[in-house]
Amino acid sequence: QVQLVESGGGLVQAGGSLRLSCAASGRTFSTYSMGWFRQAPGKEREFVASISRSGGSTYYADSVKGRFTISRDNAKNTVYLQMNSRKAEDTAVYYCAASSGAFAPVGLASYNYWGQGTQVTVSS
Numbered sequence: 001q002v003q004l005v006e007s008g009g010g011l012v013q014a015g016g017s018l019r020l021s022c023a024a025s026g027r028t029f030s031t032y033s034m035g036w037f038r039q040a041p042g043k044e045r046e047f048v049a050s051i052s053r054s055g056g057s058t059y060y061a062d063s064v065k066g067r068f069t070i071s072r073d074n075a076k077n078t079v080y081l082q083m084n085s086r087k088a089e090d091t092a093v094y095y096c097a098a099s100s101g102a103f104a105p106v107g108l109a110s111y112n113y114w115g116q117g118t119q120v121t122v123s124s
Contacts, residue, residue, distance in 0.1 A: 002026050002098045002113045009094060009118030012086050016122075020081040022096030022115055029077040030054075033099045035111060036070060036081045038092035038120075045095065049081060050104035057104050063089075086122045093117040 003025040012018045020036070035050035049070040050059045058070050069082040079096060097111035105111070 002028070002032060004096045004098060004113055004115035006094065006096045006115045006118040009120045011121045011123060014086055014088060014122055014124045016086050017082070017084045018086065018120060019083070020094055020096075020118060020120070022079045022081075024077045024079070024098065026077075030074040031100070032113075033101050033104045034070075034072060034079040035097045035099065035104070035106070036079075037095045037097060037108065037111075038090075039095070039117075040089075040092040043092075045108060047106045047108070048094070050099075050106055051079065052104040053102060059104050059106055061106075083120075088122050088124045091120060091122045093119050 006022045008020040036048040037045050039045040051070045055072050067085045072079040095117045096115040098113040099111045101110050
């Protein structure tokens with residue numbers, strides 16, 4: 001079992017930067033691929049980025065490619081999402097998730113554990 005707690009959300013101006021963190025409990029963090037998803041009001045939850053167990057492979061949604069960077073520190077049981085060049089359409093609740101899959105899956109159904117989410121609001 002893995003418990004995930006996101007932090008770092010808040011209000012940021014368009015064009016600004018923000019870094020989200022997700023701290024995981026337990027000693028098996030390195031055995032999980034990790035992902036970030038987001039859900040805007042009235043919309044379905046969507047994939048943002050994922051990273052493999054070792055951090056060697058990463059995947060991004062086209063909408064964030066080149067602006068967001070996912071990374072992880074297995075020694076600290078933490079995964080990060082660095083968000084640059086923020087746009088108003090990035091406003092959403094951001095969720096961290098863990099998957100037992102090895103190759104950083106992009107589908108929601110592949111993730112076994114979810115955090116409670118952190119609100120990110122981009123003002124124009």
